[in-house]
Amino acid sequence: MTIEKHNGEYLDLLLQDVFKCVRCGFCNSVCPTSNISISYMGSRTSRGRIVILQAYFSNILNKPIESDEIQEAFDYCFGCRRCLDICPAGVKIPQIVWRVKSLKARKRLLHRFLFSNYGLLEKICSKMPKLSNTFLSSSLGKTMLERLYGIDRRVSFPKFYEVSLESWFRRRRFQNSGGRKLSYFVDVFTNYHEVDLGIEIVTTLEKLGYSISIPPQKEAGTILFEEGLIEEALKIARYNIENLYKSIVNGSVILTSSPAAYLALKKDYPEFLGDEKSRIVADNTFDVLELLLRDVEEGRVKLDSREGFKITYHHSCFTKASGLTKTIKRLLSYAEYDLKEVDQCCGIAGLWGMKKKHFDQAIEVGSGLFSELKNLAIPVTSQSETCRLQIRHNTGIDVKHPFQYISEIIEPRP
Ligand code: SF4
Numbered sequence: 001m002t003i004e005k006h007n008g009e010y011l012d013l014l015l016q017d018v019f020k021c022v023r024c025g026f027c028n029s030v031c032p033t034s035n036i037s038i039s040y041m042g043s044r045t046s047r048g049r050i051v052i053l054q055a056y057f058s059n060i061l062n063k064p065i066e067s068d069e070i071q072e073a074f075d076y077c078f079g080c081r082r083c084l085d086i087c088p089a090g091v092k093i094p095q096i097v098w099r100v101k102s103l104k105a106r107k108r109l110l111h112r113f114l115f116s117n118y119g120l121l122e123k124i125c126s127k128m129p130k131l132s133n134t135f136l137s138s139s140l141g142k143t144m145l146e147r148l149y150g151i152d153r154r155v156s157f158p159k160f161y162e163v164s165l166e167s168w169f170r171r172r173r174f175q176n177s178g179g180r181k182l183s184y185f186v187d188v189f190t191n192y193h194e195v196d197l198g199i200e201i202v203t204t205l206e207k208l209g210y211s212i213s214i215p216p217q218k219e220a221g222t223i224l225f226e227e228g229l230i231e232e233a234l235k236i237a238r239y240n241i242e243n244l245y246k247s248i249v250n251g252s253v254i255l256t257s258s259p260a261a262y263l264a265l266k267k268d269y270p271e272f273l274g275d276e277k278s279r280i281v282a283d284n285t286f287d288v289l290e291l292l293l294r295d296v297e298e299g300r301v302k303l304d305s306r307e308g309f310k311i312t313y314h315h316s317c318f319t320k321a322s323g324l325t326k327t328i329k330r331l332l333s334y335a336e337y338d339l340k341e342v343d344q345c346c347g348i349a350g351l352w353g354m355k356k357k358h359f360d361q362a363i364e365v366g367s368g369l370f371s372e373l374k375n376l377a378i379p380v381t382s383q384s385e386t387c388r389l390q391i392r393h394n395t396g397i398d399v400k401h402p403f404q405y406i407s408e409i410i411e412p413r414p
């Protein structure tokens with residue numbers, strides 16, 4: 001095996017990791033896309049992708065790694081990270097997949113341009129919400145989304161609010177300037193498409209004695225990693241880290257409410273950047289539910305009881321991967337909710353399940369979950385924004401962020 005042969009730094013970094021795989025197949029057992037009809041063909045399974053790479057590095061793969069056929073096998077990894085915990089050899093499959101995808105993605109100039117500017121495009125659309133909402137639900141708008149971003153026409157693009165969270169935050173009169181400082185890393189979805197959740201988080205935390213700021217920031221960039229646009233994702237990561245680091249130096253800790261944003265700051269940025277600032281940002285990042293749990297356990301706030309109130313807790317893939325599941329369950333159990341847990345992937349995986357080429361497969365992945373939720377017929381809570389979308393669209397059931405169940409029963413202790 002010669003290092004030079006393998007596309008410079010991109011694949012060289014994988015060499016060691018790929019040969020750690022002992023082909024046990026445990027990853028297949030938890031991989032959502034390795035257990036649908038498409039995975040019965042070719043090597044479109046979690047283990048299959050690693051075996052392809054073992055063949056490649058052993059010089060016995062008879063096709064280029066950038067070929068459509070090989071890239072397609074890698075496209076069936078949607079980065080859910082369910083395989084990370086179960087792999088006995090510690091193979092980081094999603095990170096490997098991003099690097100393999102990058103071999104092709106970095107040559108697709110229009111694709112690179114569109115995805116690396118999607119945060120800017122969202123910002124522009126949010127400035128004229130009525131027009132954007134009308135256009136994106138029109139036939140012409142759907143055609144444009146399909147051509148440019150591959151989004152299936154059956155997808156109802158999430159609506160833009162009248163104002164973004166950042167604009168609401170800048171315009172409001174009252175701001176708690178005392179208390180413990182939090183810098184909110186909002187991310188795109190809450191900023192433009194779930195502004196009410198962001199407002200609830202800001203106002204509730206202020207009542208509990210926090211002082212909130214929203215520092216300059218861009219999107220978390222998770223979609224870019226998953227599209228194989230690693231350099232573009234890292235450009236955004238550096239921008240975010242610089243600004244969040246300044247907030248920490250000024251006495252804040254970093255607040256997130258999206259599991260994708262939390263994972264980016266806690267794991268992806270420090271793993272890829274490997275610098276001191278991103279490690280400091282990771283150490284000082286807290287999910288809103290982590291903060292609330294700490295406040296409850298340290299006696300600063302109290303929760304009313306919701307004894308007997310039934311809700312279903314959906315384990316989103318990113319909540320599992322970020323290790324927040326126990327935190328959320330513990331907080332909900334302090335409020336005595338009657339929790340039913342459902343641990344199945346909904347199939348959406350950010351943008352993956354919205355794409356025309358994967359739309360039906362995403363429904364197939366999520367079908368077991370949708371049936372179970374419909375049978376239970378009780379409100380659902382899920383921490384992931386896109387899981388909430390997917391579950392709502394496919395079951396008609398009300399799905400909220402766990403914070404929304406806690407915020408109505410939490411108050412500061414006198
Ligand atoms: S779980 Fe790990 S060691 Fe087992 S097949 Fe998957 S990648 Fe290889």
Ligand code: SF4
Nearest residue numbers: 031077078080081083
């Ligand atoms: S990250 Fe998810 S989709 Fe990708 S191989 Fe692992 S379990 Fe499968």
